[in-house]
Amino acid sequence: MQPAHDAPAHEAPAHDVLIVGAGFGGMGAAIAFKRLGIDNIAILEREDDLGGTWHVNHYPGLAVDIASVTYSYSFEPNPNWSRLFAPGPELKRYAHHVADKYDLKRHMEFQTTVDGAEWDDTARLWRVRTGDGTERTARYLVTATGFLSQPHVPDFPGIKNFQGTILHTAAWQDGFDFTGKKVAVIGTGATAVQLIPEIAERADALTVFQRTPIWVVPKIDFAIPSPVQQLFRRIPLTQRAARLVNTSLLEMLMVFGVLHFKQFKPGNKLAAGLGKAHLRSQVPDPELRRKLTPDYDFGCKRPTFSNTYFPSFTRPNVTLETSGIARLEADGILAGDGTKTEIDTLVLATGFNLWDVNFPAFEIIGREGRDLGKFWREGRFQAYEGVAVPKFPNFISLNSPYSYSGLSYFTTIEGQMKHITRLFGELRRRGRDTFEVTEAANADFLDEATRRLQSSVFYNGDCTTSRSYYFNQHGEATLLRPASTLRTLREMDSFPLSDYAFR
Structure with missing residues (x-):
């Protein structure tokens, strides 16, 4: 890569970080950046409010399918859940609480659709096209468009x-x-x-x-009594203990029942x-x-309660x-x-289209004209540690192949927050402004993830008739990260910094 002292003069970007999506993933990334002291952040959201799937979905009966004590940020517990499996409106309120507490709303722009993004290697920034025909520039691009953001409407005859x-x-x-x-x-x-x-x-x-x-x-659902809510508020350790118990049960189901089938x-x-x-x-x-x-077999597609x-x-x-x-x-x-x-x-109730239009949710062009959607579909779906792709500098993709960890989406989010913190800390330490995962590191991660998945129900069980969204159009189960929660969080916080090239 070009030495820093020979680098061309930079075009000043409009934003240090541009995040696409104002759901829990996008908000988690924004919190990680703000903790790093990066405040020039834009969060673009196509809907008219924040919350992601908990804003878009509001059908009767909507509720979490993971116990509420686990389906939340570990660093921002909510002692006010009304039930063990909280109804959807409470998740929406929780999202607003997080956005208010961490001062995220001033970064958000609603009803703003992103049509495409292209890396400018000379200026070392991203040029992002929005639906109104304007262009934004950002040093770093983060896609947080979610796994379930593109509704699937089958073309039934008639x-x-x-x-x-x-x-x-x-x-x-x-x-x-x-x-x-x-x-x-x-x-x-x-x-x-x-x-x-x-x-x-x-x-x-x-x-x-x-x-x-x-x-x-x-x-196993029930209303959480007021005295328990008060206990959670007064002694947060009790809620952390409840979270640990629930996470452990989910972990056993995922690791032993699915990943190590x-x-x-x-x-x-x-x-x-x-x-x-x-x-x-x-x-x-x-x-x-x-x-x-x-x-x-159980686990070929996501079970429910x-x-x-x-x-x-x-x-x-x-x-x-x-x-x-x-x-x-x-x-x-x-x-x-x-x-x-x-x-x-x-x-x-026909679900969402993950693999045809959601990876990625809009056109993304990296170095040397590499089209991310074509790269994944014509080759193999892949992303180093579930967040980075070679030839896509300064790009973090939160909804990527091999990124989903555990059964609670917040495990995935917090692991990615750790990755962002470690990566950008090293970027600052070196006095650089551009990062890119190496081809070798990406290939090694893909090989290791593929090897680990060979023990899973997806390849050792009978999933023939499951029609599971875990499988892409190549017949590979490339959505889940084949690791326990503890291993995932440890790896996201300790990956080799040499796996990235900096300039």
Whole structure:
């Protein structure tokens, strides 16, 4: 790389750091930079408020699927959760609390869409194009657009002919009343598990179109009494202890049941047995149980918790349809077996598009014209430590291949905050302003991640029918970081600084 004393004169960027996304990931990155004394930060958000998925999603029944004591920043515990599994609006309030406490809102610009970004190697800065046709410049670019930010709307035959109401869970119509409606829900993922019981209680008729059943285990949920909340406030150590217990349980499920499936198959089978026992206790009809039982191994796709999902299918007004969708008509859906279901309301719980449009969420061009989207799709999805890519200087990608650690997204966020702190501390120590991960370090990390994953359920189990978003279009499970929480946090805080080149 060019020596610092021979470097060309810099064009002064508008921002030291430009972060795309005002969800928990983007806010965590901003906190890390502000702790480093970097304050010239812009946080661009396409929505009209902060919170990411907890702003976009507001369908009935929305709640965390990880206990609230764990689904939060460890350095900013919230003693006021109303339930062990807090409802969505509380997560939104928590996001605002964090933004206020850490003085993040003055950096945020809402309803600002980023269309593309390109690295200028002469000026050593990023040129970022926004939807209004203007260009921003920044020394460092951070993408925090989330894993679940691009809703997936399948192009079902005839969907344009449907004359009724269509709702997508990520574009919900608040106040919509299902009373007396004939409803169809397409999808049985984690979102549908929360939503279906809510609709079943109100609709005149509900038909659920299931392509792939989901593993569901009991949800040990309860209101957190006021005395416990007061205890958390007065003695924070008690809440940290609750977090440790919950994290440990999740860790055992993830590490032993999913990542080390080859070595601990009995643990995986035990988890599957718990799911089957839960189903058996709530659904007496053996044929209905058969339809609701996954035929892939536990962990191939993200399991979820619920005590109300299975009983919904035993209600007289609810029908489970598993023969597929032939086409939509003006007043209903024709199933694969020729059965027509008349409906007036269609709910799309069809999830998000990760691998086709979300990695990355907009065009990013690095050194020598490397297009990040093409690089990943034409080659292999890869990112050093889940945050950096060769030929993309001064670029941190928070939602990247091999970045998701554990079952709580906050594990991922806090690991990445550690990485940012260590990297930028070294950048400052050396008196440099440009970093780039080396090709060799990236290749070594990719090889190691691939090797570790060979023991996982994704490659040793039977995931053939899971249709899991963990797998990309190449058939590789490249979303999860194959390491325990403790190992991840340790590695993110101690990676070899020689893995980066500085100039």
